[in-house]
Structure formats: C-alpha cells, structure tokens
Amino acid sequence: xxxxxxxxxxxxxxxxxxxxxxxxxxxxxxxxxxxxxxxxxxxxxxxxxxxxxxxxxxxxxxxxxxxxxxxxxxxxxxxxxxxxxxxxxxxxxxxxxxxxxxxxxxxxxxxxxxxxxxxxxxxxxxxxxxxxxxxxxxxxxxxxxxxxxxxxxxxxxxxxxxxxxxxxxxxxxxxxxxxxxxxxxxxxxxxxxxxxxxxxxxxxxxxxxxxxxxxxxxxxxxxxxxxxxxxxxxxxxxxxxxxxxxxxxxxxxxxxxxxxxxxxxxxxxxxxxxxxxxxxxxxxxxxxxxxxxxxxxxxxxxxxxxxxxxxxxxxxxxxxxxxxxxxxxxxxxxxxxxxxxxxxxxxxxxxxxxxxxxxxxxxxxxxxxxxxxxxxxxxxxxxxxxxxxxxxxxxxxxxxxxxxxxxxxxxxxxxx
Amino acid sequence: xxxxxxxxxxxxxxxxxxxxxxxxxxxxxxxxxxxxxxxxxxxxxxxxxxxxxxxxxxxxxxxxxxxxxxxxxxxxxxxxxxxxxxxxxxxxxxxxxxxxxxxxxxxxxxxxxxxxxxxxxxxxxxxxxxxxxxxxxxxxxxxxxxxxxxxxxxxxxxxxxxxxxxxxxxxxxxxxxxxxxxxxxxxxxxxxxxxxxxxxxxxxxxxxxxxxxxxxxxxxxxxxxxxxxxxxxxxxxxxxxxxxxxxxxxxxxxxxxxxxxxxxxxxxxxxxxxxxxxxxxxxxxxxxxxxxxxxxxxxxxxxxxx
Numbered sequence: 184x185x186x187x188x189x190x191x192x193x194x195x196x197x198x199x200x201x202x203x204x205x206x207x208x209x210x211x212x213x214x215x216x217x218x219x220x221x222x223x224x225x226x227x228x229x230x231x232x233x234x235x236x237x238x239x240x241x242x243x244x245x246x247x248x249x250x251x252x253x254x255x256x257x258x259x260x261x262x263x264x265x266x267x268x269x270x271x272x273x274x275x276x277x278x279x280x281x282x283x284x285x286x287x288x289x290x291x292x293x294x295x296x297x298x299x300x301x302x303x304x305x306x307x308x309x310x311x312x313x314x315x316x317x318x319x320x321x322x323x324x325x326x327x328x329x330x331x332x333x334x335x336x337x338x339x340x341x342x343x344x345x346x347x348x349x350x351x352x353x354x355x356x357x358x359x360x361x362x363x364x365x366x367x368x369x370x371x372x373x374x375x376x377x378x379x380x381x382x383x384x385x386x387x388x389x390x391x392x393x394x395x396x397x398x399x400x401x402x403x404x405x406x407x408x409x410x411x412x413x414x415x416x417x418x419x420x421x422x423x424x425x426x427x428x429x430x431x432x433x434x435x436x437x438x439x440x441x442x443x444x445x446x447x448x449x450x451x452x453x454x455x456x457x458x459x460x461x462x463x464x465x466x467x468x469x470x471x472x473x474x475x476x477x478x479x480x481x482x483x484x485x486x487x488x489x490x491x492x493x494x495x496x497x498x499x500x501x502x503x504x505x506x507x508x509x510x511x512x513x514x515x516x517x518x519x520x521x522x523x524x525x526x527x528x529x530x531x532x533x534x535x536x537x538x539x540x541x542x543x544x545x546x547x548x549x550x551x552x553x554x555x556x557x558x559x560x561x562x563x564x565x566x567x568x569x570x571x572x573x574x575x576x577x578x579x580x581x582x583x584x585x586x587x588x589x590x591x592x593x594x595x596x597x598x599x
Numbered sequence: 600x601x602x603x604x605x606x607x608x609x610x611x612x613x614x615x616x617x618x619x620x621x622x623x624x625x626x627x628x629x630x631x632x633x634x635x636x637x638x639x640x641x642x643x644x645x646x647x648x649x650x651x652x653x654x655x656x657x658x659x660x661x662x663x664x665x666x667x668x669x670x671x672x673x674x675x676x677x678x679x680x681x682x683x684x685x686x687x688x689x690x691x692x693x694x695x696x697x698x699x700x701x702x703x704x705x706x707x708x709x710x711x712x713x714x715x716x717x718x719x720x721x722x723x724x725x726x727x728x729x730x731x732x733x734x735x736x737x738x739x740x741x742x743x744x745x746x747x748x749x750x751x752x753x754x755x756x757x758x759x760x761x762x763x764x765x766x767x768x769x770x771x772x773x774x775x776x777x778x779x780x781x782x783x784x785x786x787x788x789x790x791x792x793x794x795x796x797x798x799x800x801x802x803x804x805x806x807x808x809x810x811x812x813x814x815x816x817x818x819x820x821x822x823x824x825x826x827x828x829x830x831x832x833x834x835x836x837x838x839x840x841x842x843x844x845x846x847x848x849x850x851x852x853x854x855x856x857x858x859x860x861x862x863x864x865x866x867x868x869x870x871x872x873x874x875x876x877x878x879x880x881x882x883x884x885x886x887x888x889x890x891x892x893x894x895x896x897x898x899x900x901x902x903x904x905x
Contacts, residue, residue: 206691209684235691237683240725244680247673247722251649251684254671256698257691277674384669384685385702386645391670394659397624401661 187363192355195323195362196262196288196348197222199330201232202370203286205260206377208236209248214300215352216264216290223260242271249285250278250345254392256379258334259285264352265292265306272309278345279314280409281393283382284337285345286330287315291454292352293541301542302352304454304506307482308514314409315345316416317483319453321439323360326350328433329480331365334374335423341415343380351455353542365431373430413484420481435480438489442468443475447498448557450550451477451490451519456505456539463550474554482515487522494523498561499532501553505539512569513537532560538572545572607641607800614640620665624657628829630836631655631738631819633793635709638736638815641803644668647685647704651678651719653711654745655738668704676718678708679726682733705734705807712739712753715816716774727783727812734806734813740821741773748824755844756896757889758876760824767889768879776816781850786811789849789858792818794836798847798858809851818845826875838870843897846904857904864901867894 190198196219200208208227210220226232239245242263249261263271268289278285289310293303307317318333320326326348333346350356365373384390396402420437428434439457442464443449450460457478467474477493477500479486494500504513511517516535523529536553538545549572560567607613619636631654639646644667650656652675659670673681686706692698710719715737723735742748742760749762752774759768780788787806791799799817806813820836822829839845840859844867847859868890871877880886 206695207684207687209680209687233695235687237687237729239680239683240721240728244677244683244722244725247677247680248684248687251671251673251681252688252691253684255685255688255692257688273674274677384647384671384689384704385698386668386704387699387702389644389667389669391659391664391666393672394661394664394670395656395672396661 187361189359190323190362191218191357191359192320192323192326192350193218193290193357194222195326196330196350197226198362198364199327199348200260200286201226202365202367203260203331203334203374204233204258204371206234206257207252207259208234209239209245209252209259209261210236211239211242211245211263211267213242213264213267215292215356216262216267216288218356219262219288219290242267243274246271246274246278246287249287250274250281250283253278253283253285254281254382254384256377256383258377260287261285262288262290264290265294268306269294269309272313275310275313275315275345277393280405281382282343282409282412283345284343286333286337287345287347288330289347289349290352290356291349299541300352302354303540303542304504307347307349308506308508310347311483311514314413315347315483316413316481317347317349318480319349319482320355320480321455321457321478323355323358324362324433325435326355327362327364328427328431328435331370331374332420332423332427332435336416336420338378339416339419339423340380342412342419344409344412344416349454354455369430373427417481417484417486437479437481437486438493439476439478439480440493441476441478443477443493446473446475448472448474448554448561449477449494449497449500450474450553451479451494451500451502451515452505453479453482453515454505456503456545459545460503460550463547463554466547467551467554472554472558485518485522490519490522491526494530495526495528497530499534499557500530501534501536501557503536503538503545503553507537507540516569531564532557532566534560534567535569536572537569543572607797607804610797613796613800618644618667623665624660625654626823626829628822628832629654629819630793630821630832631711631740631817633832634738634791634799634817634819635736637793637796637799638803641800642705642707642734642807645704646707647671648707648709649673649678649681649685651675651708651710651714653714654740655709655711656745675714677722678710678714678719679722679731679733679735682706682708683726683729683731686732706732707734707736709736711744712737712741712776713743713751715739716752716776720779724783727780727785731812732810734815736815736817737776738817738819740819740824742821742824744821744824748821757880757893759879760876768876777814777848777850780814781855784853785813787813787849787851788816789814790816790818790845790847792836792840792845792847794833795840795847795859802849802858805851824876827873831873835870835873838865838873841865842867842870843901844870846900864897867897
C-alpha cells in the first residue's frame, strides 16, 4: 500500500535515504539542509531506521568519511548545501575518483559573497566537473523518487560514481507538498542490496584504493574511465527511470518536456523555478503562443542527445539560468549552445537570461517578456545579448535602503 | 584483532621477519620509513592505512604497494575523517553480519607532521572528540618534506628550511603535538623513534590492544630535508634521544611516563652539528647565544620532568 503525506523537500530527501536503506550517514549541519540530517538522526535514535549517523566537524571531513565508508562497503547517504558543498569540494572530486557510489543531497543556496541563505544554483554548478553525477528536482515527490533512482544509478556496475540529488533551498526544502511514499518493501526491492563491488576493505582480501599514479598515461586512463562511466550513466539512467515508472507509476525522464509537442519556442530551466515556467507556458499557450518548457533533470551526465531531439526545429529557445558565471554569463546556456552546435535543425536563436539569484522571484510578467523577446528575435534572426533579470522597482529598493543608511549614519555622526 | 604476539621485552623479542615490502619511491635513509617498517611488523597485515598527503603517499603507487594489508589515500586535511568512515563501515558490516569478525582490521592514519600539526589538526581533534578507535601514526620530519622541506609548525627553532633559509633559520618553535593530543584525553599517546626499535615496538604492542584514539609520534630524521648523509639516520636518531631533544614518553590512563630516562645528556651540539640545517649555528662563527637558547629549553624540559 502506498500513502500520501504532506512533507517538505527536506523530509522527502530523508525518506529517500531511509527507503533506500542507507547504512551510514556522515553529517554536518548547514541551512537549509539541516532538517534532513535531523530527521534521519531522530529516526535512527528511535530505531525506526537502522544505520548510523555521525556528526562530523566539517563538510570536507563529511565527504571524506562518506567516500571512505563507501570504499569499505556500506551504502552511504549525506547532505549539504552552498558553502558546505564548496568546503567539501576537494573531497567531492577526490572520492568521485575513487569510483565509490553514494548519494548526496545538495540543497541549493547562493554562495558568498555576499552571504545569503536563499537559493540559486551557483553552488551545484561549481560541482559540475567533479565527476559526481547530478540530478535536479522540481517537486518534493521528485526528490524522494530521485533518491531511490540515484542509488540504483550510482551503484550500477558500469557507473560506480557518487550522485548528487539537487533541490532548491526554501522553495523546495521548506515547502510542504503531498508526497506519495513508496511501499517500504517495494522500494527496498527496487534499489536492491548494496553490492560493494571492488570497493571493499576486508582483512582476507587486502586492496589498495585511491593510490597515486606516476605518469600522465595512467592519470589520463583513470580520468577517461570516469568520463566514459559518466556517459554510460545516460542510458543506465533511462532504463532505471523506466523501471521506476513501471513499479511506482511515476516517470522521471532525463529531460522533462512540457507542452512541447507542437512548440515553436521553449523555456529551458532546471530545478523548482521551472514550475513557475510551467505556469507561464499555460498562460502563453492560452494566448496562442506555441511555447513549452524543457527541463533537464540530469545535468551530469549532460543529456545532449535528448535535448537535441526536443529542441531541434524550434524557432527560438530561452535558457533561464539561476546561476551566473561572472565574466561569462549563464552556465546552462553555454552548455546548451555547445550541445546544439552543428545540429542542422538547431534553433536559430538561443537566448540567455539570468534570474532567480539569491532566491529572487521570476515573475509571470518576466516570462511573458522573455517570450516576447524570443518571438522578436526569431523574426529578426538576431540573438539578443544575455539579459540579467532585474526590475526598476528592485533597483529603487536598493537605492532607498542605501539612502536610509546614509541618513542614519549622518544623524549618528558616524560618517567620515 | 590480531593474534597477540609474545610480549616484547628485549631486542631478541622483536620480529625477525619483516612485513613491509621494499622498492618504494621513498628516500634512502628515511627515518619515517624506518619507524613505519618497525611498527608494521608489530601491527601486522590486518590493517588498513588511511593516508594523508605527504612523503608516504608515494608508498603505494599504482599498481604496486609494499603493504600486505589495505590502503586508502585521502587528502592532506582529512585522513582522520577517512579513518572514521572506514571504522564505522567495518563496525556496521560486523553488526549486520556482512563482515566476518576475522575480516576486521585495525584502522591506521599515516600522516606527516605538516598535516598533523596544520591542516589535518581539526579533523584529528574531531576524531578524538568522537572517541574514534584508530591509531594515528605521524612521521615527523619537521617540515613539509615532500615538497622540499619548507618550514612547518613542527620545524624546530633555528632550523634552516627552504622557506627559512637565511639568518637564524626558523624563528618559531616546534609545536607540541604530544601535549595537544594529551589535552584531548585520548586513549594513548607516545613519542617514538626508529633508532630505538625496542621502545617503539613496546609502545606499538601496548597501544594495539587499547581501544580509542591513539597517537604514535615518530621523529623522522630526514637526510634530504635536514641535510645529512643517509648513513647517519640511526646515529642522529639516537642522539635526538640522548641529548634530550626528543623525549621518549607515553601517556596512558591519564599519566605521562618517560620511557627512556637519560642519566647524563650530551650537549645538544652533538645532535645539531651533524645536520646542515643547523650548520649556521657553527659556521662561519659559533652562534653561542642561539645554541645556549636551544640547550636551555632542553634543560628546562628535563628539569621539569626530574
């Protein structure tokens, strides 16, 4: 029997780890992720969930312990966010190279400076080249489902890499949605028992893991192996997602297409803000514009073929990046352009928009404005420059705060 | 976990067969390798070495290893966290019947002084806080040896290194890692040196059967970094002990004991003059003031002990 419960994205992540029967949870608190490890700690303390949770002293150590435990032969779950992900970044790269399968949830949050608690994707984008795979979720249900899929993907013999399941801070982490809890036995059967493969430490079978190499030939060999494994994860993911749909009735394709059947235009977005784009698509469709939404769930490996298939033949595409590579622009935009380059039916216009930084809303009016830009650009054949979404109203608010602070400072006589 | 050997009391009780393989990339006359080799004979093959970045990272280079047991390289700052993950995973596997008791292993962190006193100290302290059952084996060559002997927190006062190469040498003082560990009240802490193999073997044998966080801090004379002929490694090691520069001691059950009491200590110059890192104390002119300062510190230490 399945049941539906109202739960936050964080609780959904914790349920995913529980239903996947994670043995070990090295943990470290950070907003907005902390609820995940608190939930797991409470379950483990109450003996509602077997396993062990250890609070480490940093994310650097946490990811080290996660990789080391996976290298010893247990199923590992961990979670982090933002600064924590960056603090652990050395080890994320390192343990990915150990080819150890474990799953980490990242609750996206903007990076310092300035320090903030609210979400954008610069944190998770910084992990793009780590070797860890990443799957981006848009709903609480998807978070739970994706955790189970992620374990199967990470542990697949032709993949054997860590997988990061990403959800947006606040918008998903603290938002309650109705989530269908998979049956415990069915989830256990789906994920299967943990197979340590070559990553096991036993006195009777000594092994050296993560050893140094001398020579570029060996180094390149192992790095290429990782890349090929990550690429294999594309087909492995598709099979696992289909199997999940068969068992649990929900299909989470590598690339979600919404209202794309007869579309001429598309928004391309990842994460929970894509649900805002869906609402905008519905409105724009009602007014007669043939527009849809394309949402890559997989970002690593990058589902280039699936994106080519769904975007080929369109008049214009808007990539809305919730990240900003300073001095370059939106990261996904660059990746999508490279995926579509050389495709005969590639959309002639692939426009770039940056928004949603530090949790900034993207309004319906802005989506409508973006659609207008797409239409005009398709007509003129000219791709507009990257646009940073910001309103006069927001700028006025900033100026107002600065003015108030200046007055306060002058009145207190603290000025120069 | 390992079958207890007969109690080690005399030199002839030391193992006559050696476990550690040869042919590694380590330097001739490495005092750290000497200490590790002696310790490994006692620790045995049911061990997993969790390594922090340093000289000994070159022990296991794909696809070869001198170890009979297992190995996991981590990074410079987090080897104790790696040990935590391995220990916890082994315990979970045992508790859930997925690991036979005889397949269990002792978890040993293998690290240099650069990591132990610097970027690895946070992770080490936290592992002690958590009461992790592991042995922390630090080979202390008093500098960032693997990168060419730059000054570390373990570099002694007045030593010239690649980054303190002029004038009076290193201005700082060697960090007291032994006392830092003791202040955390772990299960066991000891200093050792390869040149005193019986003392080393006794300590390894003793701590092997103690549960909890354990430190073995081995002074590691380094021909390349300290600049002496590799054939002098043992002699310099012995002099480090006899001059009182490197006190051999242990902490167990809340008490510190000196395991190698010295009746009459030769002057520290006997130790210093063999190493070119201290050559500036003697040439072109004798730096009596600085030598006296070093001697005074050693005397003050032993005055407090006696």
